[in-house]
Amino acid sequence: MAKKTFPTRRKILTGMAAAGAASALPDVTRFAQAGSHSAPIKIGFQVHRTGIGAAYGRWYERTTMAATKVINDAGGINGRPVEIVAEDDGTDPKRGAEVLEKFANQHGCDIAYGTLFSHVVIGSAPRAAELKMPYFVVSEGHHVASGMLNRYTLQPGITDVKSQVQAMAPFVASNLGKKVTMIFPDFAFGHNHRDFFSAAIEAQGGEVVAKLAIPPTETSFTKYFPQIPRETEVIYHVMVGPSVLTFVKEMGEFFGPSAPQIFGFIDSLEAVDFATPGLEFLEGTHFWEGMPRYAQADQTDYDKFYRAQVGVDENGASVDDPKDISTYAHMFACWETLFTIKDGMEAAGYTGPQDRTKLIEAVEAITDMPESNEHPQGAKLFNGKTHQVFGPQYISKVEGGKLVVQHTTSLEDGFYPDEVDYTTQSF
Amino acid sequence: MEFGPHLMLAMLEGLVQASVLTLTALGLSLVFGVMRVVNVAHGEFFMLGAVLAWWVTTMLGGNPAIGFVVALVVAPLLVGLMAAAADWLVLRRVEYDPERTIVATIGLLYIIQQVTLMTYGPDAHPVTPPFNTRLALPWYEFTDQGFQIYWPWGLSITSYKLFVIAAAIVTCLGLWLLMARSKIGLILRATQLDSETAQAFGIPVERVFALVFGMGAALAALGAVLVVPIQQAHYLMGGDPLLLSFIVVIIGGLGSLRGTVVAAVLIGMSDGIISVFFTPTLAKMLATLLVAMVLVYRPQGLFGAKPA
Numbered sequence: 067m068a069k070k071t072f073p074t075r076r077k078i079l080t081g082m083a084a085a086g087a088a089s090a091l092p093d094v095t096r097f098a099q100a101g102s103h104s105a106p107i108k109i110g111f112q113v114h115r116t117g118i119g120a121a122y123g124r125w126y127e128r129t130t131m132a133a134t135k136v137i138n139d140a141g142g143i144n145g146r147p148v149e150i151v152a153e154d155d156g157t158d159p160k161r162g163a164e165v166l167e168k169f170a171n172q173h174g175c176d177i178a179y180g181t182l183f184s185h186v187v188i189g190s191a192p193r194a195a196e197l198k199m200p201y202f203v204v205s206e207g208h209h210v211a212s213g214m215l216n217r218y219t220l221q222p223g224i225t226d227v228k229s230q231v232q233a234m235a236p237f238v239a240s241n242l243g244k245k246v247t248m249i250f251p252d253f254a255f256g257h258n259h260r261d262f263f264s265a266a267i268e269a270q271g272g273e274v275v276a277k278l279a280i281p282p283t284e285t286s287f288t289k290y291f292p293q294i295p296r297e298t299e300v301i302y303h304v305m306v307g308p309s310v311l312t313f314v315k316e317m318g319e320f321f322g323p324s325a326p327q328i329f330g331f332i333d334s335l336e337a338v339d340f341a342t343p344g345l346e347f348l349e350g351t352h353f354w355e356g357m358p359r360y361a362q363a364d365q366t367d368y369d370k371f372y373r374a375q376v377g378v379d380e381n382g383a384s385v386d387d388p389k390d391i392s393t394y395a396h397m398f399a400c401w402e403t404l405f406t407i408k409d410g411m412e413a414a415g416y417t418g419p420q421d422r423t424k425l426i427e428a429v430e431a432i433t434d435m436p437e438s439n440e441h442p443q444g445a446k447l448f449n450g451k452t453h454q455v456f457g458p459q460y461i462s463k464v465e466g467g468k469l470v471v472q473h474t475t476s477l478e479d480g481f482y483p484d485e486v487d488y489t490t491q492s493f
Numbered sequence: 494m495e496f497g498p499h500l501m502l503a504m505l506e507g508l509v510q511a512s513v514l515t516l517t518a519l520g521l522s523l524v525f526g527v528m529r530v531v532n533v534a535h536g537e538f539f540m541l542g543a544v545l546a547w548w549v550t551t552m553l554g555g556n557p558a559i560g561f562v563v564a565l566v567v568a569p570l571l572v573g574l575m576a577a578a579a580d581w582l583v584l585r586r587v588e589y590d591p592e593r594t595i596v597a598t599i600g601l602l603y604i605i606q607q608v609t610l611m612t613y614g615p616d617a618h619p620v621t622p623p624f625n626t627r628l629a630l631p632w633y634e635f636t637d638q639g640f641q642i643y644w645p646w647g648l649s650i651t652s653y654k655l656f657v658i659a660a661a662i663v664t665c666l667g668l669w670l671l672m673a674r675s676k677i678g679l680i681l682r683a684t685q686l687d688s689e690t691a692q693a694f695g696i697p698v699e700r701v702f703a704l705v706f707g708m709g710a711a712l713a714a715l716g717a718v719l720v721v722p723i724q725q726a727h728y729l730m731g732g733d734p735l736l737l738s739f740i741v742v743i744i745g746g747l748g749s750l751r752g753t754v755v756a757a758v759l760i761g762m763s764d765g766i767i768s769v770f771f772t773p774t775l776a777k778m779l780a781t782l783l784v785a786m787v788l789v790y791r792p793q794g795l796f797g798a799k800p801a
Contacts, residue, residue: 117729120615281773285724285733289506289768292499296646308617308727320647322627343557343621 110169117157159189213486223403229480235266243299244272507765512661520712526748536735542714558623576710622722746797
């Protein structure tokens with residue numbers, strides 16, 4: 067008898083859910099006024115929260131949340147709020163494909179987005195095509211533009227490695243030296259660097275005298291450096307993974323006072339403080355940056371806006387913790403990709419998963435992306451046939467422990483003939 | 494780089510690796526020798542040592558040397574206590590049954606790794622070495638003017654790496670003195686020989702087991718504290734030391750401390766040298782092949798006693 071007076075577990079849960087929904091109501095009504103479909107657009111965010119890409123993942127997530135807030139504050143997409151459904155892929159290709167399945171089957175996401183590490187992209191993209199889910203990657207790899215992937219996979223936020231290194235080669239050959247030793251991570255992303263920079267520097271009359279491939283999970287590096295030939299004029303380094311700082315430090319210890327010219331991709335020191343002991347030798351060396359970490363003298367208002375929204379100070383660190391250095395040279399691409407998704411969905415009149423192919427066609431039709439709050443890294447050109455965007459690249463020099471931009475490449479520096487036309491592929 | 498300086502650099506790098514590996518493998522071997530427990534979580538105790546070293550040096554701040562010295566004492570001690578507690582709470586309850594202890598330590602592995610991920614986070618953090626001077630090393634050549642000393646490009650080591658080698662040698666000597674000359678060593682050896690008889694003679698075997706498990710983990714943690722200023726502390730760093738320690742312990746003979754030291758130097762040096770001249774992958778392949786050969790032709794290991 068007494069038992070009946072107690073609510074059952076199910077009733078409590080239903081009550082809690084109703085209360086939760088009610089408390090979320092004011093937010094919903096704001097969007098309901100803007101359009102008839104107030105259900106959120108769900109973007110599945112494949113994020114490297116753990117594993118070797120975790121430092122990038124943390125900042126990709128912060129950037130994504132900041133961009134989503136800007137989009138939602140301005141009324142969302144087609145009058146609907148955007149909801150980010152984040153899932154950790156452990157920087158693991160197998161897990162990456164599983165996460166895409168979760169987005170499609172469990173969360174009912176409209177699209178998938180956000181992957182960085184190239185092996186995860188390559189492992190996940192075929193699944194995206196099978197699930198017929200648009201997959202917006204933020205990875206730099208040449209695998210999108212090479213034709214290796216499929217019509218559902220697009221890269222509208224960040225320039226691919228082939229274009230980046232092609233734009234770097236003239237600067238390296240004319241300012242630093244012509245005999246280059248390359249040090250790169252031994253997986254798809256690193257192989258892009260190896261193949262395309264070798265070709266690009268040869269086109270400039272230079273040559274690659276040695277290629278050192280290092281596994282991205284390696285923890286000790288001195289044993290690789292003796293393979294650097296004595297004739298080397300320029301060290302070209304690009305490294306990823308949790309041990310990047312060890313890599314750069316040991317390189318400094320190896321060379322001591324007699325280092326050749328050093329040109330690095332900032333990947334080797336993303337999320338690492340330049341003031342860390344052992345990095346003093348980098349003074350005067352050059353870095354590629356996708357976007358300048360330190361606010362430059364000629365900082366644009368767009369960069370100011372973007373920095374403030376994401377919560378990054380003028381040194382590229384978190385405003386809450388000056389020791390928490392961002393992955394500033396890469397994470398802008400999350401921001402820009404989300405705004406491109408917004409543009410695409412608005413152009414396609416996207417209402418739900420039945421419009422996914424319309425969305426892809428609308429994004430394929432995009433060409434110019436002017437420099438703006440939505441594209442703070444610089445004006446870009448999107449190639450709908452290859453699903454790849456082309457933007458400016460920055461070459462910076464370490465001066466007084468900070469990166470100062472020396473040269474900004476033009477879009478044309480990075481153009482190469484199309485290798486695929488995805489628009490001819492059927493959905 | 495020419496062959497001579499190249500080989501010298503390879504050997505120096507190999508020695509540093511061998512030093513850390515010796516300490517880690519000694520811990521694994523000690524635990525197996527006395528307790529007959531295959532500790533799969535050993536690599537995670539190594540990782541805990543590195544993470545705690547980062548934690549201690551960050552908490553203390555100030556001069557890196559002071560933080561490092563404190564970490565050198567505190568991290569192995571804390572890890573040892575945790576391991577002893579794990580022994581008391583888990584391994585004792587499954588009565589040190591070989592199969593069940595393996596499963597239990599696999600569980601420990603995941604618990605330690607995931608708790609570290611949840612608290613310390615997924616990032617790698619550096620620990621500043623207490624001192625780190627680059628020492629360029631000379632080499633010799635015979636030219637028209639006769640014997641000459643010169644300074645080859647890249648042939649160098651840091652003072653801290655030399656310290657790691659020295660610290661490992663001192664620790665090994667200390668462990669040997671403890672095992673061979675002290676009363677605790679006598680009790681440990683008695684328990685290793687025959688734990689039932691030892692118990693009959695009034696040795697508190699359960700407490701000895703907790704002590705040994707703690708010591709084994711503390712040795713791994715000590716190795717990690719030594720290596721963390723060279724590498725960085727990361728929650729996934731326990732995998733390689735575990736694999737290499739098992740390789741070393743199998744080659745050296747499970748439970749044989751002398752064999753462990755010899756095998757650790759052998760594997761560490763060959764890994765260093767093969768990595769430098771060929772590839773690190775080949776080094777791992779050859780080490781694993783050696784394990785297979787040892788298991789087939791000399792299952793008790795190079796220095797292990799034949800099973801009675």
